[in-house]
Amino acid sequence: xxxxxxxxxxxxxxxxxxxxxxxxxxxxxxxxxxxxxxxxxxxxxxxxxxxxxxxxxxxxxxxxxxxxxxxxxxxxxxxxxxxxxxxxxxxxxxxxxxxxxxxxxxxxxxxxxxxxxxxxxxxxxxxxxxxxxxxxxxxxxxxxxxxxxxxxxxxxxxxxxxxxxxxxxxxxxxxxxxxxxxxxxxxxxxxxxxxxxxxxxxxxxxxxxxxxxxxxxxxxxxxxxxxxxxxxxxxxxxxxxxxxxxxxxxxxxxxxxxxxx
Numbered sequence: 001x002x003x004x005x006x007x008x009x010x011x012x013x014x015x016x017x018x019x020x021x022x023x024x025x026x027x028x029x030x031x032x033x034x035x036x037x038x039x040x041x042x043x044x045x046x047x048x049x050x051x052x053x054x055x056x057x058x059x060x061x062x063x064x065x066x067x068x069x070x071x072x073x074x075x076x077x078x079x080x081x082x083x084x085x086x087x088x089x090x091x092x093x094x095x096x097x098x099x100x101x102x103x104x105x106x107x108x109x110x111x112x113x114x115x116x117x118x119x120x121x122x123x124x125x126x127x128x129x130x131x132x133x134x135x136x137x138x139x140x141x142x143x144x145x146x147x148x149x150x151x152x153x154x155x156x157x158x159x160x161x162x163x164x165x166x167x168x169x170x171x172x173x174x175x176x177x178x179x180x181x182x183x184x185x186x187x188x189x190x191x192x193x194x195x196x197x198x199x200x201x202x203x204x205x206x207x208x209x210x211x212x213x214x215x216x217x218x219x220x221x222x223x224x225x226x227x228x229x230x231x232x233x234x235x236x237x238x239x240x241x242x243x244x245x246x247x248x249x250x251x252x253x254x255x256x257x258x259x260x261x
Contacts, residue, residue: 025154025189028222031231031258032157032187032195035111035119035150037068037078044254052212053245059089060102080109080121090135100132107146107163122147125163129170138177140170156195157187178206193222199252200237210244216252231256 030036042064049057062084069079086102107125125146131137144165151158160182167177185199200214218235237250 024193025156027224027229028189028193028195028231029152029157029187031222031229031256032185032197033150033152034082034148034159034161035080035109035121036258037080037111037114038258038260039068040064040066040256040258042066042254042256044252044256047251047253048247048249049251050248051245052239052242052248054091056091057089058091058247059099061087063087075110078111078114079123080111082107082109088131088136090133092135098133098135100136102131103137104128104130109146109148118149118151120147120149125165127165138167138170139174140167140177142167142177142179154189156189157185160184176207180204180206195220195222197233197235199235200250203246205244208244210246212239212242212244212246214239214247214250216250218252227260229256229258231258 044062046060064084066082084105088102089097089099092098105127109121109123111121125144127142129139142165146163148161149159162182164180181201181203183201188196197218198216200216202213204211214237216235216237220233222231232255235252239248
């Protein structure tokens, strides 16, 4: 699984390096902004080669479609629907590894002040116990809230995505789940669509006390193919604080497509 992640990262960098299309800072911002009101499809991968206290590794290959909805007679503000469908690899308690579908997450963000210098959105989220193996998911239905704040300028993006969820149903023999994640993100634009990024997700297991705070330093490039913005990036992340058997090193890579621009 590790070799797959490295191949993905190499392919993304090669695609970005060979792109000659002119891309403005505004295009790069649109591709990286989670509150951008445009349809998108992201293919992303988290490879964790090192975990505190173990000699195992994990991988999460993520499919993330996003669909914007305009204001209507029922909801007077724009909405952003995003689904995350993970194909996960986890250690098998009997030895070896299991790969399959993980728990699917969906959130619906209501954009409260579109066009403002500092945009803000909030809405409900739900996680479904869709995992094909016990080791790949929690076995619990979960619900909660997601909130996003983003400040965009020619220099880049500064913001955060916060999600909280708590289990409310599911397999009776599985433990209660309550998690809080915070993803501060910094995007610094460079010429010709290149940019620097730091987007580590701080994860807190509120039920059991485990947590990890990764800090990432990576880079990427956005470019146009017709009316579609393509965005490739790679970002290594290291957990600067932790408790429990949680990720030590991660490699986050992705290829994002933003349509209609």
